[in-house]
Amino acid sequence: MPELPEVETIANGVHDRIHGRTIRSVWTSNKPQTFKTPPDQIAEALTGSRVDRVHRVGKTIVVDLSRRRKTMQFLIHLGMTGRLLVSTPDTPIPPHTHAILTLSGGSGGIKELRFVDARRFGRLSITETAYEGPGSEPLTISLEDFIVLFHHRKTPIKAALLNQSLLHGVGNIYADESLFRAGIRPRRQVGRLTRAELGRLRTALVEVIRHAIELGGSSVSDYVDADGVRGFFQLEHRVYLRTGEPCLVCGTPIQRIVIGGRGTHFCSRCQK
Ligand SMILES: [Zn+2]
Missing domain, CATH: 1.10.8.50 (Helicase, Ruva Protein; domain 3)
Incomplete structure (x- = not known):
């Protein structure tokens, strides 16, 4: 299971690759365990939104989104085996892919953010209030x-x-x-x-x-x-x-x- 340093590194890596881009379309596998927010609501919230920032809160990856002055967050918990891949659309889709966000803008043309999770303990959700996680942040607590x-x-x-x-x-x-x-x-x-x-x-x-x-x-x-x-x-x-x-x-x-x-x-x- 990825721990805090791995999640932080992944969040930073994804941020570098996709921030500033706009989500043009969303595909989901609709597997019930994966989606804490129903997949159609996730697709609706993400489509047309701009990725402002990707960061870590606890062991959750938080994608800050904005669309027509409205802000929300896409939360990704990797669980045991969840992975986030930033790929070009022509890269073969791996087995156990549960979500694909197609992103435009930025250099290098269209990119896809793919969520892949073989054991399906990972969770995807949307929140309209800033996610703070259950406890205090070990790196910044006084x-x-x-x-x-x-x-x-x-x-x-x-x-x-x-x-x-x-x-x-x-x-x-x-x-x-x-x-x-x-x-x-x-x-x-x-x-x-x-x-x-x-x-x-x-x-x-x-x-x-x-x-x-x-x-x-x-x-x-x-x-x-x-x-x-x-x-x-x-x-x-x-x-x-x-x-x-x-x-x-x-x-x-x-x-x-x-x-x-x-x-x-x-x-x-x-x-x-
Ligand atoms: Zn000793």
């Missing part, structure tokens, strides 16, 4: 807000990091990696973490996510233009999926435990 967010909670910090109604977009890899970098054990109760620890955690989380976005940026063309997710998880994992391997800092074997149903990796010596 230290004070970050501390307030976790105040008095009794859950393990690992579970709190994955709680999308607190911070949106943080997945398993980035939770484990940021806790390692902050030197905090994943089972620690959130409410007992000190200000200094929460400060270190926020810094580590931002660093890990930003680093992954930078790495993802170099391979976005593979993702957007071709077929495949290759080269995306380039982040150098220090603990994630390194069970039994020596800690890169102290040599202690990395341990794996389960918290809230999720495999969790940590160093028992570096993390207190």
Whole structure:
């Protein structure tokens, strides 16, 4: 499943390729699971609209649209296997394509934005109010807000990091990696973490996510233009999926435990 850095990279890549263009026509597969807004309403809302901006909110890709002074947003959640491809019309249509937006304007002639999703956990919808997502944005939240967010909670910090109604977009890899970098054990109760620890955690989380976005940026063309997710998880994992391997800092074997149903990796010596 794409995590926040991948979604950010995809959103930026799609933005670069289609912003400023106008949607001339829309085709949909009409598969019921894919469309949170009925497909005919999606087609009606998109046709004739201009793509002003493509960006990320949490793990959702948000396409800002305008048409005759009216603004709305097209929301794309990639789910497990969803992909967005920017193609020329003569590129063969891959299997499991559920939506095709034909876009005019811009250099390079007509382009198509295609949504492809084999397992159909992805979701497409339209909203007329600005989508804000369920939680706070991990890259821009202030230290004070970050501390307030976790105040008095009794859950393990690992579970709190994955709680999308607190911070949106943080997945398993980035939770484990940021806790390692902050030197905090994943089972620690959130409410007992000190200000200094929460400060270190926020810094580590931002660093890990930003680093992954930078790495993802170099391979976005593979993702957007071709077929495949290759080269995306380039982040150098220090603990994630390194069970039994020596800690890169102290040599202690990395341990794996389960918290809230999720495999969790940590160093028992570096993390207190
Ligand atoms: Zn260690």
